[in-house]
Amino acid sequence: MSLDAILSRIDDQLPHAIDRLTGLLRIPSISTDPAYDDHCQRAADWLVSDLQSIGIDAKKRETPGQPMVVGQMDGPGPHLLFYGHYDVQPVDPLDLWNSDPFDPKLEDTPAGRVIRGRGSSDDKGQLMTFVEACRAYKDVNGTLPCKITFFFEGEEESGSPSLIPFMKDNAAELGADIALICDTSMVSPGVPSIASQLRGMLKDEFTLHGPTIDLHSGHYGGPALNPLREISRIISTFHDDTGRVAIDGFYEGVHEVPADLLRQWEGCGFDEETYLSSVGMTQPHGEQGYSTLVQQWARPTLEINGLWGGYQGAGTKTVIPAEAHCKITCRLVGDMDPDVLRERLRAHVEARLSPDARITWNNDLDGSAAAVMNTKRPEFELARQALSDEWEREAVLVGMGGSIPIAGFFKEILNLDSMLIGFAHDDDAIHSPNEKYNVESFHKGMRSWARILDRLSAG
């Protein structure tokens, strides 16, 4: 049967596809909080059952953490490994949501119809674009166009602790010709995008200890070291006045963007003004001397993601707290080494401590280097053509500000190149209140995958 029949099937079945996605979105599969472990199990069961409904031999596979879902189906074309994750970010601050994050709703907005709910964009909606494309193929043709291994994890939002051991233990089963990943965004709405580079990430966290107990600011205000002042002072030394990270050796392994790539990026349709103004910014706040796009895709960052200590309730509590806490992530580029950088970050903090202050570090947090895709592979050109057909606009190779360590792991453990194609929008509010996924992203995402599978199967 022709590709047209498959695309028509996708169009016809869209309401059912949305219903299925809604079912998955109702499951609060927050992996970072053990209180939600049962729901992660339920989400994995849901996916197993959904893949089985297409005729795919899928199973839930237990790990020490959240389970994996692995399924496989034969087909004539090359062997593809498709990866997605069914876990979602925590939903706090809950009071900033306009509706229940786990009671997804269709909403009409000035930018079109959206599916609202935690995970709608990251990554349940995105992974289902691929599953639904396969379902349409199966419905119309009775088979898939390629041999496909489906591989879903439930720990992407919590550092994927089980991923590497699982891949090592099941390397033969997970072997393929190339990996496909749908967990990225389009550079601008309507501009189909293939990721050519991703930033890495270093996670760290510390507690700053001062007085042995919480103190009364009348009895001890003045003579006592205040951990909140101390931690603020230390955090204020992380950047200089030009927005550059002021940690010794931080930029080792960072390379300037080559002039030809920079020219491509300038023509990629990125709308700087919309990108900034949509979140209330009138100017970029990163390193001076770099464009907004380069700051986002090709420059490293050090960001504070959580900071707290003392009294947070209503009114006043005249306390000098015993502790203050800080969560940090760094986005890495080029050849920056997360392990080396962790030591440098920690040395920077320790060297700046006042007497009577001490630090304890969270040693359970990981890091991953930046990744550059092998865009010379023929699959990239085939996917570019398929995407250009669907979106009626030239698809572009873009950088990505996010970190998707899975691409590095696929290369390292399975010797697999990855191709990352996603349909999210920058304003999807992933990791934030009121996350959404445009119905257009979902619909044309399914159609895009159908076209990509068609091209890949034809080789």
Add this chain to the structure above:
Amino acid sequence: MSLDAILSRIDDQLPHAIDRLTGLLRIPSISTDPAYDDHCQRAADWLVSDLQSIGIDAKKRETPGQPMVVGQMDGPGPHLLFYGHYDVQPVDPLDLWNSDPFDPKLEDTPAGRVIRGRGSSDDKGQLMTFVEACRAYKDVNGTLPCKITFFFEGEEESGSPSLIPFMKDNAAELGADIALICDTSMVSPGVPSIASQLRGMLKDEFTLHGPTIDLHSGHYGGPALNPLREISRIISTFHDDTGRVAIDGFYEGVHEVPADLLRQWEGCGFDEETYLSSVGMTQPHGEQGYSTLVQQWARPTLEINGLWGGYQGAGTKTVIPAEAHCKITCRLVGDMDPDVLRERLRAHVEARLSPDARITWNNDLDGSAAAVMNTKRPEFELARQALSDEWEREAVLVGMGGSIPIAGFFKEILNLDSMLIGFAHDDDAIHSPNEKYNVESFHKGMRSWARILDRLSAG
């Protein structure tokens, strides 16, 4: 009957007095959190009933906030107004308590027997020293030695919003010759102390707003303004490298301590090493060039009491939050004007904001100037003699780091001088987990008041 009989009665009745205090401590009368309003009512009822059991005509008096308790009994001596507060601080962080804060226990410690529980020292234990002294007088003599008005409030820990209106409305009823206040500590264990000066307080709070929504640090890390970085940078400008507050005009109205007062303080028995080492400090961290005692009693401070934003849960959340929050209190001395200072603090913050950041201030928080007591009044010498008799050590006139605005209000509204005498220890952990009050403080505190009443009644 002689004073000795009254002191003996106090000694004999100590276990019952502890039982009564324990009953009051079981009531979680946290005034700063509306969820505890009913318990504040219960605490007021408890006090009314306890005063009535001594034969005092006491009533609960409703206000727009927590109720007052007012009681009066005639006696031959001068008219005294005794003030205390039945409300207590919040108990968080609860996990740092070794026992239920509202299930008080007697404990034997290396420093003697203590009553453990929220409010044991601040201020339920202290106010009951006076009530129990009166009870002993009544039990032995059938009357009180002076005319006494009891005046207890339930909003001391939440800024006393109802206090001034209530005092204005009931000024005639609350008139007296002098006010007695039991809400302070001894300069060192076993050194009876009368406060000669108290620091004032300015409270303020702000929210720093950056992006319009929480952002993903992959999509926006770099170009977006991070409120946690911004708030840390601003807080780090509050002090210079010598510990001095760097806000323009902050020290206006601050006077150096006169040399003769400084000499008195040096001989007052303050044990700097114990004071610092008991909370894990090896050195004072306030303004360089001032002793620990002067930093605590006679220098102004700016302290951060609460600081928060972003993700505080387990693991990592790669968020750039939309907001960050900061709670501030300043301790004031001399002629510092809290209203002027609030404007200066706010101007300092606003002037240092980055583009795209803005501040909202909490305009519900108050301030109070520092207070200097009228120590030339004869009651101070009489109390000094009584305390010296009880503690077998010369009583001293000391400064205090805390802020007890009531003394200023008594002067302003009722034209009453105040005398502040308390028996708390610096290590009582008031406002902190595991608050305690030494049984010695409770016992000798009652005996001290009995001796003071005896001297005051004799004139």
